[in-house]
Amino acid sequence: MALRVLVIGGGLMGAAAAWRLSVRGHHVTVLERFGPGHDRGSSHGTSRIFRLAYAEPSYTELALRALPLWRRLEEESGQSVLTLTGAVDHGLPRAVDRLADVLAKAGRSARRLSPGEVADRWPGLRADTAALYHPDAGRVHADDAVSALLKAAGRRGAEVRHGVRVTGIRHTGATGRIGRAGHTEGQVTVVTDADEALSADAVVVAVGGWAPGLLPAVVTGLPPMRVTQEQPVHFPVPDALDWPSFVHHPGAGWDVPGGLYGLGSVDGVKIGLHGVGPVVDPDRRDRTPDPAAVDRLRAYAQEWLPGVAGVEPVPLTCLYTTTPDGDFVIDRQGPVTVLAGCSGHGFKFGPAIGDLAADLVEGRPGAPRFALGRVPPAR
Ligand SMILES: Cc1cc2nc3c(=O)[nH]c(=O)nc-3n(C[C@H](O)[C@H](O)[C@H](O)COP(=O)(O)OP(=O)(O)OC[C@H]3O[C@@H](n4cnc5c(N)ncnc54)[C@H](O)[C@@H]3O)c2cc1C
Structure with a gap:
């Protein structure tokens, strides 16, 4: 069943989630507080390392999952993003x-x-x-990758809205009421700085360095970042x-x-x-x-x-x-999927993380390594 999904954050993680969700036929809206290609977060610039070599094999597996997806993104968007140099x-x-x-x-x-x-x-x-x-290593062009992801998502029907800051997220539960857009009102409502209230079946929160400010009110077990x-x-x-x-x-x-x-x-x-x-x-x-x-x-x-x-x-x-262990947070609680804590090494995995986000939104379980609540709260 196609779901209505709001993606908060149009950096690498949000853009990747938007693409993979759109590929699977979901109705996606991306809300990004700044303009296209802005340089205030983590995803701007012309280069990020892509590599398979990791001391922890699960990251090598994740990079192997990302590699063909980067190539598919290049085909869909017509934009070259990954160059293998070794x-x-x-x-x-x-x-x-x-x-x-x-x-x-x-x-x-x-x-x-x-x-x-x-x-x-x-x-x-x-x-x-x-x-x-x-x-099997090299560089990803960061700015081009984010714009290619958003473009590919847009071609599959996603709406990408820049200059929209989310100020709150509320679990609303399924009400069965009919909203303004003619859809049944969903599980979650997102409020913007223009006092707009957007309702959806699911929300993906991918706000990078703003995660510690926005997420604790919405999910439990967020590791300190x-x-x-x-x-x-x-x-x-x-x-x-x-x-x-x-x-x-x-x-x-x-x-x-x-x-x-x-x-x-x-x-x-x-x-x-x-x-x-x-x-x-x-x-x-x-x-x-x-x-x-x-x-x-x-x-x-x-x-x-x-x-x-x-x-x-x-x-x-x-x-x-x-995060304290350097591992990402890729997990879901109710209608809220969290992509956070990329710990300075998340870019190379972008489309694979987007795919994991789509799995979570569709109800498949996440990996314990990336779970909310894996770090015991400080006493
Ligand atoms: C110097 C540097 C070098 C790096 N090198 C590598 C590397 O070589 N290889 C590698 O794999 N990784 C690397 N990384 C890591 C990688 O770049 C990050 O993991 C990745 O870009 C994180 O993306 P993100 O989407 O989580 O965060 P961001 O890019 O910060 O995106 C979050 C977005 O959310 C938006 N936002 C925030 N709050 C709101 C709100 N309330 N409403 C709406 N929008 C909101 C922000 O404006 C932002 O655009 C590097 C990072 C840095 C900083």
Whole structure:
């Protein structure tokens, strides 16, 4: 049965949910508070890493589910979004071995490279330990991916409304009354900043860093989430698009918790430290770049990235919404499906997460790893 579904948030997660729900024939309306392509949340910019290599096999499975869906999205939207360049992991041998093990068990190809082989193949990169290369990795163009998802959803009938902020969500229960649009009034009512009350059978809440503000009034068991302002930089070099994506795992003489990631993009070679930014209120954050954070990345590049030597980095800011265990929240309570806590690594899985959201809306169970209530409340 086709359901009426409101999707709150038009970033990556909301857009992906809208597409997958529309593919399944549901009547979808997306409500996004800002304009198309805005840069106040987590999904803007020109690049995100796509990779299969994860220490936790269920994420490798999720990336494998996402890969053909990214390709299907490209066919439907006519927009190229995913470019496979391969990925290089280096640093702490234990971490790299674990990735090799997970990829081997998933039957995916991967190859060990010596530091010399890394330098021969990508002279811009330096490794001082054995590295792991896997080819099923690369970059997703973030802005193009979000617009392709919304476009593909729109072509299948979804309505996408920008500039609409949701101020409240109410469980209303099925009333059997006939609403203004001629439908039976649904299970849930969403109120907007223009005092509009929209009724639907289900709502998907995908509001990124705004989740801790909006969701506790609507669902229980939401894990605590740290909303931080992260600050990667781009080094604009002419050969940026030839670079692989890469992760430098901390340990073995190089130590920044969370590690460092990088990849090529149309804006240059992007690098960032994972999850080190200050806690912020997404409505009141200072989006001016922190010079100390830029210095740290410049110093890293001097030591480890000969290919960007002497190039001045250009900073940008973006939000992480991080759960205590780093796992996402993809779960449903009554008519409310929650997509939250993407913990700085959710983009690559976008269409697969959209598919999981559609499963939940249709009443299929979610995975315990992503459940609401999995983190015991603080005493
Ligand atoms: C610097 C950085 C680098 C990253 N690198 C990678 C990477 O390489 N690979 C990877 O896989 N992932 C990466 N990520 C993570 C990935 O980008 C995020 O997981 C993903 O974009 C989260 O999308 P979202 O839809 O949850 O959040 P958002 O993009 O923030 O979307 C939430 C949307 O909800 C809207 N909204 C909020 N409140 C309301 C309301 N009340 N009413 C209506 N609309 C509302 C917001 O305006 C926003 O558009 C990175 C993230 C950052 C910040």
